[in-house]
Amino acid sequence: MSTAKTQEYTIQGKPAASGITIGKAVIINSESRTITPTSIKKREVDDHKERFLESKKNLIAELEEMSGGLQDSQTADIIDTQKQIIQDPEIEKSVFDIIENKLLSADFAVYQTYCTFIERLKESGSELFRQRIIDLEDIRDRFIAEVCGQKNVKSIKKGSIIVTREISPTDLVTYYEDGASGLVMEKGGTTAHAAIIAKSLGMPCIVNAKRATKEAVKNEIIILDANEGMMVLRPSDETVKDYKVKLKAQKKGSKLKCSNDFETTDGVPFKLMANIEFEAELNNASKSGSQGVGLLRTEGLLFGKRVRNSPDEQQEFYEHIVEGIEGPVTIRLFDIGGDKNARRPHKETNPFLGWRGIRLLLDEKKLLRSQLQAILTVAGKNPGRVKILVPMVSVIDEVREIRNEIEKVQGALLSSGVDIDENIPLGLMVEVPSVALSAYQFAREIDFMSIGSNDLTQYTLAVDRGNDRIHTLFQHYHPSVLKLIKMTVDGAKKADVEVSVCGELAGDEIGAACLFGFGIKELSMVPSSVPKINELLCSKSAEEFIKLADHAIELSSSEELEQLYGEWK
Numbered sequence: 001m002s003t004a005k006t007q008e009y010t011i012q013g014k015p016a017a018s019g020i021t022i023g024k025a026v027i028i029n030s031e032s033r034t035i036t037p038t039s040i041k042k043r044e045v046d047d048h049k050e051r052f053l054e055s056k057k058n059l060i061a062e063l064e065e066m067s068g069g070l071q072d073s074q075t076a077d078i079i080d081t082q083k084q085i086i087q088d089p090e091i092e093k094s095v096f097d098i099i100e101n102k103l104l105s106a107d108f109a110v111y112q113t114y115c116t117f118i119e120r121l122k123e124s125g126s127e128l129f130r131q132r133i134i135d136l137e138d139i140r141d142r143f144i145a146e147v148c149g150q151k152n153v154k155s156i157k158k159g160s161i162i163v164t165r166e167i168s169p170t171d172l173v174t175y176y177e178d179g180a181s182g183l184v185m186e187k188g189g190t191t192a193h194a195a196i197i198a199k200s201l202g203m204p205c206i207v208n209a210k211r212a213t214k215e216a217v218k219n220e221i222i223i224l225d226a227n228e229g230m231m232v233l234r235p236s237d238e239t240v241k242d243y244k245v246k247l248k249a250q251k252k253g254s255k256l257k258c259s260n261d262f263e264t265t266d267g268v269p270f271k272l273m274a275n276i277e278f279e280a281e282l283n284n285a286s287k288s289g290s291q292g293v294g295l296l297r298t299e300g301l302l303f304g305k306r307v308r309n310s311p312d313e314q315q316e317f318y319e320h321i322v323e324g325i326e327g328p329v330t331i332r333l334f335d336i337g338g339d340k341n342a343r344r345p346h347k348e349t350n351p352f353l354g355w356r357g358i359r360l361l362l363d364e365k366k367l368l369r370s371q372l373q374a375i376l377t378v379a380g381k382n383p384g385r386v387k388i389l390v391p392m393v394s395v396i397d398e399v400r401e402i403r404n405e406i407e408k409v410q411g412a413l414l415s416s417g418v419d420i421d422e423n424i425p426l427g428l429m430v431e432v433p434s435v436a437l438s439a440y441q442f443a444r445e446i447d448f449m450s451i452g453s454n455d456l457t458q459y460t461l462a463v464d465r466g467n468d469r470i471h472t473l474f475q476h477y478h479p480s481v482l483k484l485i486k487m488t489v490d491g492a493k494k495a496d497v498e499v500s501v502c503g504e505l506a507g508d509e510i511g512a513a514c515l516f517g518f519g520i521k522e523l524s525m526v527p528s529s530v531p532k533i534n535e536l537l538c539s540k541s542a543e544e545f546i547k548l549a550d551h552a553i554e555l556s557s558s559e560e561l562e563q564l565y566g567e568w569k
């Protein structure tokens, strides 16, 4: 609900992806727990019933996809129960009754129906029904997101600015492909997954914009100035005029290509790579001048309306990426869990510390093997170009087990006459402090290491990277994070293994300068950051970066590093 403000005013957030855009607001309220009743006309009844049935079909299909990839019987049971609930004729009867007889919208009909059932179960006080309640709440929220999602996707016009509490990366890409030009999120920090994708797509984005969905009005023109971390509501004609001038300058000034060679003033070479997840990012990645893909996130293949998880579908995707860019492509195995769990059946109290990344894949062998089969087939066709990266490693056995799995799948491919790349490099993400602290021991087991500074920061500082209440504590320049990075470099060097960084720190000026100073010669980042980091690393000698890094590691806080950098630069 909007306030009665009629004058221009701004909402301040935090810049997550730079740029300015002017467009009509599209409000997406992804927090669907309280839905207010919306009346509909008699002639709209069929449309709303149809919307319900369509959403039901999509949810069932999604659950079936999920159970196709999952093996453990507990998970299969939960999925089965959820399917039964969705297909329960009582639910459909109640939803239709609300739509037809009370003339209320499909999202509210779903909401009220599920809430009534949940209340009944709660009243029974039975411990046995507890899991049922969780299932019902989960389905209710997904159902509403699905019903509303269809409505919202249809109403997106080219140039629209998405204003939402939070959004999944796959939904964001869908809106981007429909022409959305910017993103305002009420929740999240600058390393929330959707914010990273927005940056990669070149969409201006701010996070932490309090009350944005309440204050912005659907279809009203707003200005998103992500350089200043704010959005302007009800802008005056004069403000719009000023911003149009800024927009023109932005178009002229946007530089997508590196203008320097990839070496410092004293000739020390470095590599700058791109982080991508969707085909939509490929164009920016190759235009940016990056020397390959240092991180291909693959979770997008499993969620939302883009599900493509069979080996053939995955193979097509990986091939498209490998063909679409020059240089090596590092494919990270599915990193499901944490904030990338929108459609997972298990609810966990601490998802970031739970069933995530490699932990999940080693339990879900069918899913793991289908991905390995696809990657290894593409690697066989493009020898020397594909690397495999393992997410969320915390103990050494996980690395050994995954190597074993790779060998098994390679054996099966060879016996069916498929070429393989026998020397495909296997690397691990350094995200958990246990790996950084024992870097040498881990490095001996693998071919390369890639530091995921986003997760390494969250696990070192015990700060949920997406939690807006504590976002100021998420400090990737924190001396303890830098010390762990340095320890990783030292351990890897002893084992003669290369280290790169693929977290946001690599695309950040202060971060990149220190990382290079620590001796890290490969940095992977959102494509739009490549030219800026190239310019920075080409502007000084390796010795100067080393001096900065040596000094940085002795500091006591992030603020001190920012100050030091200002003086150093």
Ligand SMILES: C=C(OP(=O)(O)O)C(=O)O
Pocket (backbone or CB within 6 Å): 196, 295, 297, 335, 431, 451, 452, 453, 454, 455, 456, 502, 503, 504
């Ligand atoms: C690159 C990283 O992974 P994610 O996809 O979780 O941001 C990281 O944690 O730094």
